[in-house]
Amino acid sequence: METLTMQQIADLAGVKRPVVSVWRSRSAASEHPFPAPLDPARLVFSANEVGRWLRVTGRGNNPDAQEDAALFSSLMDRAASQLDDASALLLLHALSGAPLADQSRDDLAMLPVGHGVEEVLSVAQADRALRDSDLVACVDRLAEAGMTATRVLERLARRQEEKNAPLASESLIAKGDALACEVVAALAGDYDRALVPWGPGGLRLLTSVVARSSELDRPRVVAPDGPTGPVDRLLWRYLAALGARLESATAGSATLLVGQWAAIPWERTESFFDSIDNVVLGLEPGSAAVVFAPAPLLVDELPGTDHRRQILSGRGGDYVAPLRFVARLPRGLCRVGGRRRMAVWVLGESGDAAGDRGFTTFGEHSAHALDARENRALASDVVAALRGGAARRSHAFLRGEHRLTEAVVVRSALALPVTTDVAEDGGDALARLWEKRDASASRVLEGVEVVAAGSAADHSLPWRAATTGKHRPARVITGVRIPAEVFAAGPGGIGVIGPDEVRGQCAIGSRSVELVELVRRAPRFRLTEPGDVVFTTTRGPAAIIDTVGGNAVQAPARTLRCLEPVEGSRRILPELAVRDISAARGSDCRSWRLRTVVVDACGPWRTVAARAAEHRARLLAELSALDALTTELADGLAAGTLRIDHNNSEQNNKENA
Secondary structure (H helix, E strand, C coil): CCEECHHHHHHHHCCCHHHHHHHHHHCCCCCCCCCCCCECCCCEEEHHHHHHHHHHHCCCCCCCHHHHHHHHCHHHHHHHHCHHHHHHHHHHHHHHCCCHHHCCHHHHHCHHHHCCCCCCCCHHHHHHHHCCHHHHHHHHHHHHHCCCHHHHHHHHHHHCCCCCCCCHHHCECHHHHHHHHHHHHHHHHHCCCEEEEECCCHHHHHHHHHHHCCCCCCCEEECCCCCCCHHHHHHHHHHHHHCCEEECCCCCCCEEEEEECCCCCHHHHHHHHHHHHHHHHCCCCCCEEEEEEEHHHHCCCCCCCCHHHHHHHCCCCCCCCCEEEEEEEEECCECCCCCCEEEEEEEECCCCCCCCCCEEEEEECCCCCCCHHHHHHHHHHHHHHHHCHHHHHHCCCCCEEEEEHHHHCCCCCCCCCCCCCCCCCHHHHHHHHHHHHHHHCCCCCCCCCCCCCCCCCCCCEEHHHHHCCCCCCEEEEECECCCHHHCEECCCCEEEECHHHHCCCCCCCCEEECHHHHHHHCCCCCECCCCEEEEECCCCCEEEEECCCCCEEECCCEEEEECCCCCCCEECCHHHHHHHHHCCCCCCHHHCEECCEEHHHHHHHHHHHHHHHHHHHHHHHHHHHHHHHHHHHHHHHHHCCCCCCHHHHHHHHHHHC
């Protein structure tokens, strides 16, 4: 009988394990009680009964739980315990498309030869696996439950990424896989490159790439000389079942090496760079390599070692490694390791004319939105950077800067602030300003002389430079944790600004706390000052200006206080800071930039801003009065306290005609 443990039930239903315990206790007296355990001591349940209960009650997040129950049951445990033979039988099932028990063992053993996949499953391996009749029956049952043997192979492959499993350290979240697969697919398709797995996570990533591709156009994959270990053989057999076009390596053919090292112990740093060095030296014309690895190794400054610089430029003479693209990626792409940040390298000879010096493109994707649009944009950037020449010059990069590779590879850190070059003339900006002044019919610019000041330039500061250091133009003040039970509704105490106020979900002043209680509960609180920027990264960046001040800031919201410059001629304006934070693409503030303006312009700007606020208030008051007038008239007409004097109205109309 197929059985499920509590954890397997949770995995089947797509919930956390404690949820299953809640289901058991709360449904005991209901019309549909949770199935009784077959073994109360070990809490083992019938897979069929649990699947039926999930379907009847609609519990969990898997609408196909009843059909999928076998894929999470003891049957799958049996297959996983004999991983090598089970993956062999599942590939045979996928190739034949029918239950193994109904077919001749000799015919099945020869299937790998007929389908050209003997590199991943030999006749001897197939014959050995087919001799285990119990395992054959188990595989047939799993293939029936999973609809196809390929789906069971996928499930077995995903099990290798679970906690403490062989591939756990190389597992990426779904969005991380989507980003990496988009880049790999674009590079492979651009030059019809055959894929070659590389590194501890390369084969795992390659299975995701092939699984996401069209069934009618699976990519070419260079078959291995002989996979080592049952997990590698499982992944290769999964690729064969997916329909990947396995082919032998041939000299002169274009390939794309797909490398992934999600986690590298420090003592293996040298061997990691040696591996890259060996691969780059062996790249054929038209071939390329893509490397996904921790940002501290690929991008950040490496303390106490020069391995990276040595492989990129340390051979003496005129050698320069063909590094075409480098970028930091967002935090949190790995399933394990917390918020560890990854980076990407792309290496290969570009299409620049012979004798021309190559270029490296720095991409800034640490705040990448991780949606389909930005993934496609990043992939097209990588392809253009690798092509080089006219393709690079004519491409509109999402966020990129280009530098001569020979100047890049000698740097101690491969990171470059990426800005958007706006080749705009000051006259264009001035014309737009006058147009908006005329459209607003206001006099807010009266007495303020604004002139064109030349072409646009970037005077923004990275977040770290703007908020740290002795002469920083702004400082960050963390909010304090205020227990919900001490809040009071409305005014009467110290106002509180938290993420809800910043996002406009509740008005500033709608929550307050008594000063004595605030001192007792959060003695390190700091009240805001007029003009402070209060911001949050919860559910994405957002910011507002506290124009009044005197409020307590509730964590996780924080305060950005713009300071008068001690030295230098530029400062940060709160209004610009709010716009820059709100427009940021990601929640990692270290990837943000804050724009600055010259100090001499701040006084006139405040005058204009104050006039605009007064004008806006007058317009809002006028609109409010218009709303009140029409409401009063409608209410009076409805109540009979007012009426329209038609004779007088007609006379007024004639006089006005």
